[in-house]
Amino acid sequence: MKRKVAFYTLGCKLNFSETSTIARDLVDEGFERVDFSEKADMYVINTCSVTDNADKRFKSIVKQAQKINPNAFVAAIGCYAQLKPKELAAVDGVDLVLGATEKFKIANYVNDLSKNDFGTVHSCEIQEADFYVGSYAIGDRTRAFLKVQDGCDYKCTYCTIPLARGISRSDTLQNVLKNAAEISAKGIKEIVLTGVNIGDYGKGEFGNKKHEHTFLDLVKALDTVEGIHRLRISSIEPNLLRNETIDFVAQSNSFVPHFHIPLQSGSDAILKLMSRRYLSSLYVDRVKRIKEVMPHACIGVDVIVGFPGETDERFLETYNFLNELDISYLHVFTFSERDNTKAVEMDGVVPKKVRQKRSKMLRGLSVKKRRAFYESQLGSIRTVLFEAENKEGYIHGFTENYVKVKTPWNPELVNTLQQLKLNEIDEEGMVRGIAMQEISTTA
Template sequence: MNSRKKVAFYTLGCKLNFSETSTIARSFTDEGFDRVDFSETADIYVINTCSVTENADKRFKSIVKQAQKSNPKAFLAAVGCYAQLKPQELADVEGVDLVLGATEKFKITDYLNDLSKNDFGEVHSCEIEEADFYVGSYSIGDRTRAFLKVQDGCDYKCTYCTIPLARGISRSDTMENVLSNAREISAQNIKEIVLTGVNIGDYGKGEFGNKKHEHTFLDLVTELDKVEGIERLRISSIEPNLLKNETIDVVSKSRAFVPHFHIPLQSGSNEILKLMKRRYMRELYVDRVSKIKEVMPHACIGVDVIVGFPDETDEHFLETYNFLNELDISYLHVFSYSERDNTEAVGMDGVIPMNVRNKRSKMLRGLSVKKRRAFYESQLGTTRTVLFESENKEGYINGFTENYVKVKTPWNPELVNTLHEVELTKIDGDGLVRIEFIKQLAV
C-alpha cells in the first residue's frame, strides 16, 4: 500500500459526518496515502453519505459521476448513514466498488488490498444492533474550526427520523478521551471546537448501551471549559428537553463556551409535536429560550423546523409561524418533511402535497431572513470578538463573532484563523456586518 496512492473524500450531511470523514482520512494517511481534493485525480474516492433528506440520496449519484469523470479507473467506496440504511441501493450505482455499513466504515483501509475495479459493488454491512461500540473522531485541517464528536446514535423514536436505524443506540466517548482529543486539537492552533453528536445532550451513556451515565453533558461542558489553549467551544445542536438550566448557567459564566445555541423545535404545534413523538411541548421550548436570554441577552439561538409533516393543517403551520415570529430567536434551519422508509410517519395519513410543503418552507425561510436581520441589528454598537476564516470571497474575508454574527472585511491573509476585537457598526447590502477596521488583536 506504500506506493503513495492518492485518496479523495466527499462529505454529505452534518458536522458529525465531517468529523468522521476527517478521522477516516487520517487512517489513510497513516497507511501511506496522500490526501487530495475531490476535484483532483485520485486512486480512491470515498463518499460519506447522509440519509436525512431525499436530496442527499439523489446527490450521491452525481458525486459518483464527478469522481468517474476525474478518473474512470478509480476505486469508489461509500460509507455513512445511507450506506447503512440502503447498502444494496448504493452498490447498484454504476462505478461503486465498496459499500461499508456503520460498524465497518472506520476499518475501510482493511478492505483495500486490491484496488482494481469490481464488476459490482461489494457490500459489508451489519445489523444496526451490532453498532454498539464507540469510535471517537474529530476534524482537523479542513476548516478554521474543528468538529469534535462526543456521542453517537440515538434512543429517541421520532416518527420521521432514520438516524437510530443508521447509527444505532445512544453511546458516548469517555470523558478522558474527549478531553485528550480537545487537547490534541488545541495543540494544532485551532481556535474553535464545535461539539457534535447525534444527540449530544444524552452524553454519558456507556459504550455498549449501558444506560448508566458515568458523566453527564453538564460534567463534559464543565471539564472542557478547563482545557487550556482552546479559545472557543460551541455546542452544535441540543434537544430542548436535555438542555438544562445548569448547563445554560455554566455557558453564561464560561471562559470558552460561546453564547450560541442551536435547539431543534421541529413544530410550534403541540398536536404535531405529539405525532412526531418529540419529548417536549412548545411551552418547554419557550422556557429554554427565556432562560438563555435571561442570563445571556446577546445569545444567538438557532432553530430547526420541519414543515409539511403528515396532518399538518394550515392552522398547525400558522401556529408554528406565529410561535416562531414571537419568539426571541436568531435564525431558522427549515426542512421540508420527506418520507423515509421504515419510519412510523411514512405510513401516516394526511400527506401534505409537495407544493404546499414548498410554500410553507419558503414562508419560514423568509421569516428566518427577518429574524437574522433583527438579531444583527440588535448587535450593532457592540464590541465582539471575531474569528476570521480562511477563504477569499470576492475580495473579502468572513468571520463569526462569538454569538454567531457573520462579518466581512476586505481580504487580508494575515487575518486567517486569528481572533480580533471589532465594533459592529453597519449591515452591508448582502446582510453581513461590514467591519471597517480591526481595532486590536484579541489573541
Template sequence: METKKVAFYTLGCKLNFSETSTIARGFKDEGFERIDFSEKADIYVINTCSVTENADKRFKTIVKQTQKVNPDAFVAAIGCYAQLKPEELADVDGVDLVLGATEKFKITDYLNDLTKNDFGEIHSCEIEEADFYVGSYSIGDRTRAFLKVQDGCDYKCTYCTIPLARGISRSDTMDNVLKNAKEISAQGIKEIVLTGVNIGDYGKGEFGNKKHEHTFLDLVTELDKVEGIERLRISSIEPNLLKNETIELVSKSRAFVPHFHVPLQSGSNDILKKMKRRYMRELYVDRVSKIKEVMPHACIGVDVIVGFPGETEEHFLETYNFLNELDISYLHVFTYSERDNTEAAEMDGAVPKNIRAKRSKMLRGLSVKKRRAFYEQQIGTECTVLFEGENKEGYIHGFTENYVKIRTPWNPELVNTLHKVKLVKIDEDGLVRLEFTEAIVA
C-alpha cells in the same frame, strides 16, 4: 511503489465531517496521500447522509463526477445511507464498495485490491451491532474543528432514520474527549464545535453499557478548563436536555460562546405529539426565555420541519406565528420527506409536495427576517471575531462569538486569528461590517 491518492466527499452534518476527517487520518497513517475531491485520485470515499431525499440524489451526481475525472478510480460509499440502503448504493454505476455503520472506520482493511468491481461489494452490520464508540474530530478542513462526543440515539421520533443508521446512544469517555480537545488545540485551532447525534444525552453507555458515568454538564464543565482552546460551541441540543445549569455555565464560561442550536421541529403541540418529540412548545418557550434572561445577546438557531403528515394550514400557521413571536435568531428549515421504515411514512394526511414547498419558502423568508433583526440588535456592540481562511471575492469572513457573520477586505494576516471589533453596519448582502478596536487577541 507509487503512493496511492485518496479523496473524500462528505454529505450531511458536522458529525459526518468529524468522522470523514478521522477516517482520512487513518488513510494517511497507511501511507495514502489525501488530495482534493476535484483531482484525479485512486480512491474516492463518499460519506453519505440519510436525512433528506436531496442527499440521496446528490450521491449519484457525485459518483458521476468521480467517473469523469478518473473512470478507473475505486469508489467507496460509507455512512448513514450506506447503512440504511446498501443495495441501492451498490447498484449505482461506478460504486465498488459499500460500508455500514461499524465497518466505515475499518475501511482501509477492505482495500487490498483496488480493481474496479462489476458490482458494489457490501459489508454492513445489523444496526444492533453498532454498540461500540469510535471517537473522531475534524481538523485541517476549516478554522474550527468538529469534535464528536456522542453517537446514536435512543429517541423514537417518527420521521427519523438516524437510530436505524447509527444505532443506540453511546458516548466517548471524558478522558478521551479531553485528550482530543487538547490535540486539536495543539494544532493552533481556535474553536471547537461539540457534535454528536444527541449530545445532551452524553454519558450514556460510555463503555457500551447504559451507565451514566458523566453527564453533559460534567463534560462542558471540564472542557471549559482546557487551556489553549479559545472558543467552544455547542452544536445542536434537544430542548428537553438543555438544562438550566448548562445555560448558566455557558453564561459565565471562559470559552463557551453564547450560541445555541435547539431543534423545535413544530410549533404545534398536536404535531409534536405525532412526531413523538419529548417536549411541548411551552418547554421550548421556557428554554429560549432562560437563555435570553442570562445572555440577552445570545444567538439561538432553530430546526423546523414543514409538511409533516397531518400538518394542516392551521398547524402550519401555529408554527409560523409561534416562531415569529419567539426571540430567536435564524431557522434551519427542512421540508418533510418520507423515509422508509419510519412510522411517519405510514401515516395518513400526506401534505402535497407543492404545499410543503410553499410552507418551506415562507419559513425561509421568516428566517431571513429573524437573522436581520438579530444582526441589527448587535450593531454598535463590541465583540470578538474569529476569521476564516478563504478569500471570497476580495473579502475575508468570520463569526463573532454569538454567530454574527461579518466580512471585511481580504488580509491574509487575519486568517485564524481572533480580534476585538466593533460592529458598525449591515451591508447590501446582509453581512456585518466592522471596525477593529484592538490588535490580535489570539
C-alpha cells in the same frame, strides 16, 4: 508511489468529523489524501440519509468521480450505506459499500483497488453498532468539529438516524479531552461539539445506559482545556438543555453564547405525532432562560414543514410561534418520506407543492429574524475569529454570538481573534466591522 484517496462528505458536522478521522487512518496506512476534484486511485463518499436530496446527490457524485478517473475504486460509507447498502452497491461505478461499524475499518477492505462488476457490501445489523469511535474534523485553520457522542435512543417518527447509527453511546471524558488538546496543539481556536444527540452525553458502550458523566460534566471539563478560545454547542435537544448548562455557559471562559435547538414544530399536536419529548411551552422556557442570562445570545432553530397532519391551521401555529419567539435564525427542512419510519404510514399527507410553499414562508421568516438579530448587535463591540478565504476582496469571520462579519481582506487577520465594533449591515445582509484591537491569544 503512494495510492491517492479523495473524500466527499454529505450531511452533518458529525459526518465531517468521521470523514477526517477515516482519512487520517488511511494516510497512516500509506495513502495520500487529495482533493475530490483531483485524480485519485480511490474516492470515498460519506453518505447521509436525512433527506431524499442527499440520496439523489450520491449518484451525481459517483459520476463526478468517474469523470475524473474512470478506473478509480469508489467506496460508499455512512448512514445511507447502512440503511440501503444494496441500493448503493447497484449504482454504476460503486465498488464497495461499508456500514456503520465497517466504515471505521476501511483499510481492511481496500488492499486491492481493482474495479468490481458489482459493489461488494460489508454491513452489520445496526444492533451490532454498539461501540464508540472518537473523531474530529479540521475543516480549516480556524475551527474543528469534535465528535463526543453517537447514535440515538429517541424514536421520532420521521427519523432514520437510530436505524443508521444505532443506540446512544458516548466517548469517554478522558478521550474527549485528549482530542481537544490535540486540536488545540494545531493552533485551532474554536471547537464545535458534535454528535447525534449530544445532550444525551454520558451513556457508555455496549448499551450501558448508566451515565458515567453528564453533558454538564463534559462542558465544565472542556472549559479548562488550554489554548482553545471558543467552544460551541452545535445542536442540543430542548429537553436535554438544562438550566445548569445554560447558566454555566453564561459565565464560562470558552463557551460562546450560541445555541442551536431543534424545535421541529410549534404545534403541540404535531410534536405529539412526531413523538418529540417536549411541548412548545418547554421550548419557550429554554429560550427565555437563555435570553435572561445572555441577552446577546444567538439562538438557531430546526423546523420541519409538511409533516403528515400539518393542516393550514397547525402550520400557522408554527409560523406565529416562531415569529413571536426571540430567536435568531431558522434551519428549515421540508418533510420527506423515509422508509421504515412511522411517519410514512400516517394520514394527512401534505401535498409537495404545499410543503414547498410553507418552506418558502419559513425561509423568509428566517431572513427577517436574522436581520433583526444583526440589527440588535449594531454598535456593540464583539470578538471576531477570522477565516482563511479571500472572497472578492473581503475576509469573513464570526463573532462569539454567530454574527457573520466582513472586513477588507488582510492575510494577517487569518485565524486571529479581533475586537470589532459592529458598524452596519451591507446589501448582502452581512455586518461590516471597524477594527478595535487584536485579542491576545498567548494568555
